[in-house]
Amino acid sequence: MRLQRSASKRAAQASTCSAGRQKVHGVVGATPYHCAMPSATPIIALPEALAGVIYGPDGLVPAIIQEQGTGDVLMLGWMNEESLRRTLQTGRTWFWSRSRGEYWCKGETSGDRQWVRRAYFDCDGDTLLFVVEQEGRGACHTGAHSCFYRPLGRSS
Amino acid sequence: MRLQRSASKRAAQASTCSAGRQKVHGVVGATPYHCAMPSATPIIALPEALAGVIYGPDGLVPAIIQEQGTGDVLMLGWMNEESLRRTLQTGRTWFWSRSRGEYWCKGETSGDRQWVRRAYFDCDGDTLLFVVEQEGRGACHTGAHSCFYRPLGRSS
Numbered sequence: 001m002r003l004q005r006s007a008s009k010r011a012a013q014a015s016t017c018s019a020g021r022q023k024v025h026g027v028v029g030a031t032p033y034h035c036a037m038p039s040a041t042p043i044i045a046l047p048e049a050l051a052g053v054i055y056g057p058d059g060l061v062p063a064i065i066q067e068q069g070t071g072d073v074l075m076l077g078w079m080n081e082e083s084l085r086r087t088l089q090t091g092r093t094w095f096w097s098r099s100r101g102e103y104w105c106k107g108e109t110s111g112d113r114q115w116v117r118r119a120y121f122d123c124d125g126d127t128l129l130f131v132v133e134q135e136g137r138g139a140c141h142t143g144a145h146s147c148f149y150r151p152l153g154r155s156s
Numbered sequence: 157m158r159l160q161r162s163a164s165k166r167a168a169q170a171s172t173c174s175a176g177r178q179k180v181h182g183v184v185g186a187t188p189y190h191c192a193m194p195s196a197t198p199i200i201a202l203p204e205a206l207a208g209v210i211y212g213p214d215g216l217v218p219a220i221i222q223e224q225g226t227g228d229v230l231m232l233g234w235m236n237e238e239s240l241r242r243t244l245q246t247g248r249t250w251f252w253s254r255s256r257g258e259y260w261c262k263g264e265t266s267g268d269r270q271w272v273r274r275a276y277f278d279c280d281g282d283t284l285l286f287v288v289e290q291e292g293r294g295a296c297h298t299g300a301h302s303c304f305y306r307p308l309g310r311s312s
Contacts, residue, residue, distance in 0.1 A: 005248075018300035020311075027226065043311060044309045044311075044312050049307070050308070062222055064232065065224045068229075072160060073222055073229065073285055075224075076218060088308065088309060091312075099237060108263050116158075118307065118311070120307055120308060121308055122232065122304050122306075123303045123305070127231075128308070129304040141279065142279050144279070148277070148283075150278075151202070151205070151275060152201055152202065152284070153200045154202075155176075156198045
């Protein structure tokens with residue numbers, strides 16, 4: 001039920017969204033097409049906000065990724081100062097992979113890109129929140145829409 | 157605008173929510189009152205799910221707290237095995253304070269309690285998500301509804 005509601009919210013969102021979308025028109029064979037491709041809306045960072053971000057001893061800060069429109073929490077990734085800079089500057093999410101020890105731009109290989117629409121830091125400065133437009137199948141490498149598809153248990 | 161929408165969603169949620177609420181009736185002076193107080197709905201954990209939670213080298217796992225109904229991301233706290241156990245068992249959020257080195261139950265002092273309604277772990281097992289009913293003013297110690305009230309910048 002919850003997934004159905006999310007899917008219907010996503011459909012409504014896709015049909016009404018206009019900010020951060022680039023209109024594309026063309027013809028394939030005899031068929032004209034009109035579609036709205038997501039486009040980047042980089043964030044112009046406030047210097048005092050950037051200075052307020054507190055990184056852990058490993059130089060990383062957790063970044064929660066939430067879907068615009070549905071409000072679904074999609075995933076949590078880790079950012080260092082450079083991946084945060086890239087994220088704001090490009091309008092795409094860039095993380096630091098703790099297991100591989102390298103930067104990765106979400107969806108660069110899979111096509112499941114995340115287009116940043118809003119960015120926040122919390123009261124303590126030690127957690128980030130990005131509201132994104134999720135392209136493709138979803139955020140999870142398993143193919144699920146959200147990485148949080150497994151319940152820890154059931155309500156009593 | 158966003159905050160207004162959230163407030164109206166919260167009002168709608170409060171008027172329609174029934175699960176996890178305890179009906180209270182009484183009389184103050186000549187005035188009868190009927191209100192629905194939040195009540196705990198502990199989570200009966202799946203042993204295989206608990207075994208799949210991966211704690212960091214410090215024994216902690218990040219826990220995202222999202223509000224039921226509005227979908228607002230309220231805060232991120234840290235849990236160890238014991239605080240996760242307490243959270244599921246009591247239906248209230250229990251965290252490990254990294255700065256104070258002690259357990260804390262959200263809202264125990266302030267009254268801004270969180271009543272757990274759903275609990276998830278992510279595909280990698282190293283992040284938790286709790287969907288809660290937020291009581292009182294909100295989740296943030298500043299009095300804000302969400303800890304993520306500060307933008308990192310503005311969209312270009």
